[in-house]
Amino acid sequence: MLLPRVSLGFWHNFGGIDDYERSRRITRCAFDHGVVHWDLANNYGPPYGSAEETMGRLMDEDFRPYRDELFISTKAGYDMWDGPYGNWGSRKYLMASLDQSLKRMRLDYVDLFYSHRYDPETPLEETLQALVDIVRQGKALYVGISRWPLEALKVAERYLRERDVPLLIFQDRLNLLDRAPQEEGTLDFCREGGIGFISFSPLAQGLLTDRYLNGIPEDSRMSRGKFLRPEMLTDELLSTIRRYNEEASARGESLAEMALAWILAQAGVTSVLVGASSPEQLLKNLRCLNAAPFTP
Secondary structure: OOOOOEEEEOOHHHOOHHHHHHHHHHHHHHHHOOOOEEEOOOOOOOOOOHHHHHHHHHHHHHHHHHHHHOEEEEEEOOOOOOOOOOOOOOHHHHHHHHHHHHHHHOOOOEEEEEEOOOOOOOOHHHHHHHHHHHHHOOOEEEEEEEOOOHHHHHHHHHHHHHOOOOEEEEEEEOEOOEOHHHHOOHHHHHHHHOOEEEEEOOOHHHOOOHHHOOOOOOOOHHHHOOOOOHHHOOHHHHHHHHHHHHHHHHOOOOHHHHHHHHHHOOOOOOEEEEOOOOHHHHHHHHHHHHOOOOOO
């Protein structure tokens, strides 16, 4: 299976009616420039489910004739509804959630369905067999796993392979500031086993852009403290970001372009997952595909 080197994430920018026209412009731009892997999850929004609802509307109004050119993924694993079966990795939750996702996206199947996180309470075999059965039911063509510990990932790879539903891709955070998949051996395991690897949060929630080079802007994500907190921007971190920015400038690139290109240059990386708030931002991100090579 061949995935585009850059994939589009349907995150908080794609939830809600007010964002629809912007979402439409971004997805049209993405499709026109060959970005055909669109990454969703059941709880992307807010509110939960609204990103998938946006996807469904886009399918009906724009992309239905091009369904076979699109590679659409969704996930289940995080909090979605109240009660004991609206979270984690039980068979009931995964199957019920995917049925709901398909209705929201107005699709008969997804190309890729992920277990979004490792569940320490549910037996691995229950979660994995649910993924196998989802493929055999025709509701997903491939399965993936996101952010499982390496030892659990090894169990999953073997279990799925033995049932002729090979693990297509593993999704985890990898960027210039967070290299855990490299340091812990996850990326090597995926590469050696023929498992694709897709990186999310490639710009570290905006830290690897020019956004915070001179402090914390009043309208920034960090000033609101939603995903980033002001105390995280230490003098040491700011010094590192500025050093990376100088290296990017020497390469004739923006910091964001270099950060994305660095991920794609890592052995074993299949694709990088970007978010975009406008077509212009998406096109800037796509420049990473033509970035200069890195020296050792």
